[in-house]
Amino acid sequence: MIKAGIIGGSGYTGGELIRLLLNHPKAEIDFVYSTTRAGKKIAHTHQDLLGQTDLKFSDSINETVAIVFLCLGHGNSSKFLEENTFSDQTKIIDLSNDFRLQQDSVFQGKTFVYGLPELFKKEIKEANFIANPGCFATAIQLALLPLAKEGFLKNEVHINAITGSTGAGIKPSETTHFSWRNNNASWYKPFTHQHLGEIGESLSSFGNKVGKLQFLPNRGNFPRGILATAYNKFDGRLEDAQNLFQDYYQEALFTNISEEPIHLKQVVNTNNCHIHLHKHEDVLLITSVIDNLLKGASGQAIENMNLMFGLEEGLGLQLKAGVF
Template sequence: MIKAGIIGGSGYTGGELIRILLTHSEVAINFVYSTTRAGKKVSTAHPDLLGLTDMEFTDKVNLEVDVVFLCLGHGNSTTFLKTHGFSKNTKIIDLSNDFRLAGDAKFEGKQFIYGLPELNMAQIKNAQFIANPGCFATTVQLGILPLAKAQLLQHQVHINAVTGSTGAGVSPSATSHFSWRNNNVSWYKPFTHQHLGEIEESLGSLQQNFGKLFFLPNRGNFTRGILATAYTKFNGSLEEACELYGDFYSEARFTHLSEAPIALKQVVNTNHCHIHLHKHDDVLLITSAIDNLLKGASGQAVQNMNLMFGFKEEQGLQLKAGVF
């Protein structure tokens, strides 16, 4: 078994990583690092793990682990790696946005690979350092990458997506606490969201000149999941679009094309992405849905780890949604 360390284990993504890795047959959690909760049981921060583990948080880091997951706030992974030198064989999977863009991917001799398996499978398998994609970025990219691969993003793409409150992190804020979020919906960062950069770089790797993206993110009054709709002009038939997407995702273990319209509950608590296509006149509507904490964060991180170590891609990720 390989030894895994988790840095920043008291947040949502750290908690989901622990939950997954506790049942992973090829991994043993060596430590869960938290400077604010050192000496306290992991279940004090993640009560859903009560009875599943007696592990305690620690402020000590084992630099010889086989893989380390960085579940730190954006901008903090760079600082942490400057002060903690892991062994030359340790694989690093970063869940922040520090290394996602091409201009940031090289850091102190480390070359981070963008960890979207449906796009960069071969590179991930041979990588030592992974930049895990953002949650909105994952949802949107999986919805429109097949069009870019076919050079069919020739027109404007309008994207509207709504995310649950866990996307804002575990620390409460003015727009994430219950009294404000409940029975409420609002948009934020219209057309300027930070995930646009990684989306555009991925699309550009498949189609050099693509139509302008107009992205409107929304806050939803639920806890987990992202539902995104994107539409653009498409001259082919619905059947042709379905064939295009079916071919693109024919080898994907976690991304599936649905003939019926999809709902968020189908993917919450899973590492799956569901996609549905709808044609109206000359417009193709693409709906995609993921769990922001799993396929949009911790689940995809484990998926990347499985690929990097040659484990079965779905190992530890055979999770079922609760649709009732």
């Protein structure tokens, strides 16, 4: 069994990671570290785990665990690693944005590989340290990677995406309060969202020119999920685009191309990404949907763990959406 430690397990991504690891046939939780909830039962914080575990949050770490998941706020993972050490055999998956960009990927002699399996599966299998992609970044990259590979993103790319309230984290804020979010919608960080950097680096990794990414993120009045739409000039037929996407994702376990229009409920509570293509005149519209807490965070982290340890990629991730 793979002994796993979790740093910062009281938030949404930490809670989902605990749920997945508790049900993983080849992994077990060694500790869940928390500075604010040490000694308290995990199920008191994550009430969906009542009856599933008697584990308590810990105020100490085990330096020799096989893998550590860092579920900390952005900027805190690097601080934690500066103050704590693990064995040379311990693998690390960071779910923050601390190590996602190439300029930040080397830290304390550790080289973090960008953990998007649909792009870097070979590198992930050989890696000891993973920078898990952002949620918006995952949905948008999966919508655009096949076009980037073939050099079809030379023109300006327009992207609009809406995310559920869990994407803002568990700490209450003005725009996550129920009375504000309910029956409401708004945009934020227009054209400047922090995930643009990692998206741009991935799309440029094929060596082809990529036009400017015009990204407008939106807040939705639902808890979880991301629906992203992107459109760009495309001179070929719709069938050409569909074949291009099918070829690119033919070996992708969790990314599926749908002939019918897609919606969020198809992927919520799963590690799947669904993609649909629509052609209007010379414009190709790509729609992608994911669960921001699973394929956009904890589920993808488990997928990366499986690859790093030579396990079946989908182990522990056989999850079904609830569409009604």
